[in-house]
Amino acid sequence: MSTASNLRFISLTALLLLLAPVVSHAADEKGKWFGVEFPHDSPVVSVGFDFGPSTITSRGPSIVIDLHAALTLRNVGTKPICGLTLRVEAQDLSPHGRGSVIKPSLFVLPGEEFPVKVDMQLVRPISAARSESAMVQVTIDCALFSDLKAYGPDKLNSKRTLMVYEMEARRDRQFLTRLLDGGRLPELREELNFGNQDFIPRQLGLELLTGPRTISSREQALAVSPVNFPKGPVQPLGGAAQVAGNEVRAPRVDIRNVSKLHVVSVAMGWIVRDGHGTDFVAGALTSRLPIGPVQTSFISEAGTLRFSLPSGAPMVIDRLMTFVNDVEFADGTVWIPSRDDIDAATQDYILRRELATSPEEQRLASIYRREGTDGLKKELKRVSLSNSKPN
Amino acid sequence: MSTPAAEHPSIEILSLYATGDLPFVQRFRTSVHVRHCAACEQHVLTFQSTKAELRREAQGEVLTGYEAIADWQALEADMLGNIRVGVAASRCIENVGRRSRLGFRLAWGTGMAALFMAGWVARVPADESGRLISALRHVVGLEQPAFNGTVLRSTRDGISVKARGATLTILHPQSAVISMSGPASVTARYVDDDSGQVTITNVYGQ
Numbered sequence: 032m033s034t035a036s037n038l039r040f041i042s043l044t045a046l047l048l049l050l051a052p053v054v055s056h057a058a059d060e061k062g063k064w065f066g067v068e069f070p071h072d073s074p075v076v077s078v079g080f081d082f083g084p085s086t087i088t089s090r091g092p093s094i095v096i097d098l099h100a101a102l103t104l105r106n107v108g109t110k111p112i113c114g115l116t117l118r119v120e121a122q123d124l125s126p127h128g129r130g131s132v133i134k135p136s137l138f139v140l141p142g143e144e145f146p147v148k149v150d151m152q153l154v155r156p157i158s159a160a161r162s163e164s165a166m167v168q169v170t171i172d173c174a175l176f177s178d179l180k181a182y183g184p185d186k187l188n189s190k191r192t193l194m195v196y197e198m199e200a201r202r203d204r205q206f207l208t209r210l211l212d213g214g215r216l217p218e219l220r221e222e223l224n225f226g227n228q229d230f231i232p233r234q235l236g237l238e239l240l241t242g243p244r245t246i247s248s249r250e251q252a253l254a255v256s257p258v259n260f261p262k263g264p265v266q267p268l269g270g271a272a273q274v275a276g277n278e279v280r281a282p283r284v285d286i287r288n289v290s291k292l293h294v295v296s297v298a299m300g301w302i303v304r305d306g307h308g309t310d311f312v313a314g315a316l317t318s319r320l321p322i323g324p325v326q327t328s329f330i331s332e333a334g335t336l337r338f339s340l341p342s343g344a345p346m347v348i349d350r351l352m353t354f355v356n357d358v359e360f361a362d363g364t365v366w367i368p369s370r371d372d373i374d375a376a377t378q379d380y381i382l383r384r385e386l387a388t389s390p391e392e393q394r395l396a397s398i399y400r401r402e403g404t405d406g407l408k409k410e411l412k413r414v415s416l417s418n419s420k421p422n
Numbered sequence: 423m424s425t426p427a428a429e430h431p432s433i434e435i436l437s438l439y440a441t442g443d444l445p446f447v448q449r450f451r452t453s454v455h456v457r458h459c460a461a462c463e464q465h466v467l468t469f470q471s472t473k474a475e476l477r478r479e480a481q482g483e484v485l486t487g488y489e490a491i492a493d494w495q496a497l498e499a500d501m502l503g504n505i506r507v508g509v510a511a512s513r514c515i516e517n518v519g520r521r522s523r524l525g526f527r528l529a530w531g532t533g534m535a536a537l538f539m540a541g542w543v544a545r546v547p548a549d550e551s552g553r554l555i556s557a558l559r560h561v562v563g564l565e566q567p568a569f570n571g572t573v574l575r576s577t578r579d580g581i582s583v584k585a586r587g588a589t590l591t592i593l594h595p596q597s598a599v600i601s602m603s604g605p606a607s608v609t610a611r612y613v614d615d616d617s618g619q620v621t622i623t624n625v626y627g628q
Contacts, residue, residue: 091542124590127572128627129590130623131624132624167590235600237608238574239607239627240572314601394620397613
């Protein structure tokens with residue numbers, strides 16, 4: 032191709048890029064991109080949704096779908112719902128990727144309505160094929176009732192997740208009720224961050240890479256220290272991981288079932304200490320792992336994790352610690368650490384706080400901040416009454 | 423009328439003017455100058471007389487061998503002068519037009535490049551640019567091969583899963599706490615200001 036032809040090609044491309052029209056679709060057309068579908072026997076149905084400021088734009092070789100859907104759902108079942116997971120699937124990513132929106136600590140009585148917002152963005156190549164169905168589909172994955180029974184296809188292992196959240200919520204509500212009833216207000220204030228509006232739990236950035244990749248030559252083996260809850264049914268014994276800078280690869284932890292029950296899955300919590308000695312609870316990895324009573328086994332992960340500070344700067348990993356976050360037994364029951372277990376596990380006040388912070392405590396702290404002790408009392412009473420309703 | 427030396431046409435331009443080989447606009451400009459500049463007029467006259475002499479020689483006024491040898495120095499000077507004029511003229515002809523063509527192409531190319539860059543910045547997502555830069559760095563050996571599996575990532579505004587060239591990002595407020603929630607899952611947790619409810623969003627890769 033001659034220089035003149037090249038230049039003509041580049042200029043045409045530039046013009047196309049500049050003049051690519053911004054496509055805004057009317058609300059009824061957005062239905063072609065976004066679909067909400069619940070099975071006919073679902074305990075929740077959608078009674079309305081609003082797309083608000085959603086837009087669909089073309090940007091270079093990609094199409095950007097910015098969706099801000101506000102759904103109104105109704106409990107049409109016969110039991111109070113205490114947790115819900117909605118599955119968000121995009122045809123472009125299936126089956127390799129998907130998303131979900133979880134609402135724990137709901138207390139929605141039969142006939143009551145509640146809002147769920149889905150704020151998301153999908154970037155896809157314009158050239159990608161498109162089927163007749165909606166580009167983004169939202170459906171129910173699991174609904175957890177107050178009797179800890181569940182409904183839904185549970186493709187995302189949501190029942191277990193919702194159950195852990197609900198048990199943590201009950202533990203923390205009980206703890207706060209005890210503090211209130213016992214007049215231990217200074218402890219209550221401390222527990223709820225003194226109602227400080229600016230308090231935000233420690234944040235970190237995460238990147239999780241799955242699939243085969245090149246191993247860095249800078250990798251070093253780093254020992255994983257166990258944090259033990261004395262009364263836990265499963266105890267971590269120790270382990271190791273390959274660490275390079277802010278990357279952790281192939282973590283492995285040896286564990287022992289010290290209970291008399293058969294374990295079917297274990298969620299190992301991870302704590303990362305950075306170069307300044309600050310601990311971050313990085314989350315928990317659940318593994319399906321059948322372990323008989325008094326047996327030893329190990330948990331290993333194939334993926335690579337990259338940690339960064341909220342500013343985006345890589346976090347230097349100085350130390351790795353692990354603890355048993357929750358255990359699921361063969362009889363369907365789930366164990367979570369009690370407040371006493373957490374207190375006994377570590378002398379580090381901040382780490383103890385991080386381990387004890389559940390979604391429910393975060394919600395109650397927000398109520399305490401806005402409405403004070405009276406608001407908190409009222410909310411605890413409301414939830415207690417909701418849970419005591421016959422199923 | 424005297425003209426500043428800086429404004430004199432070059433000797434090449436004058437030689438071309440003398441032989442009538444300049445383009446129209448330049449010829450007009452040079453003639454205006456020569457009419458008012460005695461020095462340049464003298465150069466032009468010299469070129470023209472040399473040209474006339476050469477033409478005369480070409481028309482048969484050929485020196486005999488003896489005369490040529492007798493007036494060898496004059497002949498040598500003439501020949502060298504002719505060669506210099508010829509070389510200068512050819513160089514001048516090469517540059518006349520080329521400069522303007524080059525200038526035009528350069529301006530056009532710069533304009534198109536600026537337009538292209540503006541289009542790229544305005545229209546192409548940062549992800550795509552990053553991928554292109556990464557690919558270029560890979561080509562020149564500055565970067566390891568790109569990762570082709572599923573990538574889960576947290577940013578200040580959301581958690582995303584990237585696979586098969588598409589990216590799904592579930593957005594959250596900046597106060598959200600990020601954690602991992604499975605071997606291939608990233609979670610963001612926040613309290614929704616409007617409803618007061620806790621919302622937990624997840625992205626999953628396989």
